[in-house]
Amino acid sequence: MDTNNRSSMTDFILLGFSDWPQLEHIISGIVFIFYIVTLVGNTTIILVSNLDSQLHTPMYFFLSSLSFLDLCYATSIIPQMLVNLWGPTKSITYGGCMLQFFFALDLGATECLLLAVMTYDRYAAVCQPLYYTIIMYPQLCQKMVLTAWLGGLGSAFILCSLTLKLPRCGHREVDNFFCEMPALLKMACVYSKVMEAIVFALGVILLLVPLSLILISYAVITQAVMKIKSTARWRKFLNTCGSHLTVVTLFYGTIIYMYMKPQNSTSQDEGKFLTFFYTIVTPTLNPLIYTLRNKDVKSAVKRILWVEKWSSNS
Numbered sequence: 001m002d003t004n005n006r007s008s009m010t011d012f013i014l015l016g017f018s019d020w021p022q023l024e025h026i027i028s029g030i031v032f033i034f035y036i037v038t039l040v041g042n043t044t045i046i047l048v049s050n051l052d053s054q055l056h057t058p059m060y061f062f063l064s065s066l067s068f069l070d071l072c073y074a075t076s077i078i079p080q081m082l083v084n085l086w087g088p089t090k091s092i093t094y095g096g097c098m099l100q101f102f103f104a105l106d107l108g109a110t111e112c113l114l115l116a117v118m119t120y121d122r123y124a125a126v127c128q129p130l131y132y133t134i135i136m137y138p139q140l141c142q143k144m145v146l147t148a149w150l151g152g153l154g155s156a157f158i159l160c161s162l163t164l165k166l167p168r169c170g171h172r173e174v175d176n177f178f179c180e181m182p183a184l185l186k187m188a189c190v191y192s193k194v195m196e197a198i199v200f201a202l203g204v205i206l207l208l209v210p211l212s213l214i215l216i217s218y219a220v221i222t223q224a225v226m227k228i229k230s231t232a233r234w235r236k237f238l239n240t241c242g243s244h245l246t247v248v249t250l251f252y253g254t255i256i257y258m259y260m261k262p263q264n265s266t267s268q269d270e271g272k273f274l275t276f277f278y279t280i281v282t283p284t285l286n287p288l289i290y291t292l293r294n295k296d297v298k299s300a301v302k303r304i305l306w307v308e309k310w311s312s313n314s
Helices: 002-010 021-051 058-075 078-086 094-127 129-135 138-164 181-187 193-226 231-259 268-293 295-313
Strands: 012-014
Touching (some): 012 078, 021 058, 021 078, 021 295, 058 078, 058 094, 058 138, 094 181, 094 193, 138 193, 181 193, 181 231, 193 231, 231 268, 268 295
């Protein structure tokens, strides 16, 4: 009995959407559907990119990396969220909370950097088409993805270790549906200007700098395309870059608003909505955005299904 009491005191309570108990079952249904679509959509992109030889290009290497990242991101959050929405208790162990916090930081920061890397690939494809395969050789692509992962890992380690040092004074209630940094910072019983400065500095490095590079790259791409008055070239530009721009807008727009504002200026309800969008909605939309606008992926799926059907018939 004493052991249970001690263990329960080390657990955190994820309040989630407990302010709207009548909506929790509806929210859980929506989240479950989104998770299934995320699993199916991103897994399909990974399999198609690897199985179809015509998609063994840098663009689809980066796209499959993004899909794998989204799978990990959603899986680190949604299963625990569904357990809390369906079950009577909304607790999470201290270790589970810290792991969720670390992986969410790591994967979110990695996605910021990976989207910037994908922009460079689009720049090379549109502005340097004759030298594209030379510029974006496989070893470089692998190093760029590895750098994005290491950058996310380093920033997560710094923020996680600093956040854990803040005194909580016995506070156990996390006013969100998963252990996210803004909610954990609000649990602290002291205000740390140093912590806010570090969060802002890393936000500039991981959010504003990559976003600036993305905008500059697309400005150069647009300028290059406008010099050639060709409808076909514009159509190619929209097909290759439109999907990526849409994903960048959805992800960066919400996460910058969430992390670059002073923590006390964002209400909890607003924070939950923004967090829900970039952690659950965006990983679901990414594969849909890329597949619906991409003829190559659709053709590859048809080819794979046709080969499987022919093999089974023979």
